[in-house]
Amino acid sequence: EVQLVESGGGLVKPGGSLRLSCAASGLTFSHAWMIWVRQAPGKGLEWVGRIKSDTDGGTTDYAAPVRGRFTISRDDSKNTLYLQMNSLKTEDTAVYYCHFTSHAPVFIDYWGQGALVTVSS
């Protein structure tokens, strides 16, 4: 069974930094393209970004609101995904979900329970 467990959330001041982690188990993590999705309180889902597997180049893509401030990385030796968030703004307050989905050969889809990040002075 695939499990994704986020950690590292908390309260941070505007302009500050925070790093989220997502510990993955039950999947071949090194082959997985991993995703971060966030949800502001009472709002909808927002795709944050994705990192490809190292075998597929290990490249990252980001949504426009976080590009240049957030960095997704991975440590395949620890089966862990990271989200480094810098220059945080109040509008970055959200639950951040770790998401794994694969579309081939079969479609699979797993989510963590989320980590709450609150940006407030």
Add this chain to the structure above:
Amino acid sequence: DIVMIQSPDSLAVSLGERATINCKSTQSVFYNTDNKNYLAWYQQKPGQPPKLLLYWASTRESGVPDRFSGSGSGTDFTLTISSLQAEDVAVYYCQQYYTTQWTFGQGTKLEI
């Protein structure tokens, strides 16, 4: 980026009745090379992560009741719940995974 627009924003349907949610994308999410629409539907209940209902626009995820169905192609899609049950109260999202930056619709809140 592709913008996904859902309608309505909220919907109240009686138990046993049909619920229909629409999703429109600002550009086609249909890939000619594999003949697939790169669109998924999710259900989210309070305090829970999203749950995948449908992918490739109309393929039901394992374990999802057959009262849930998806249709459409290109830029216009529909999620239909044929006979609403109490446990279907949730927010529903469409999502495109056609482009490099995936995007969600704003969500539709479904109530009894």
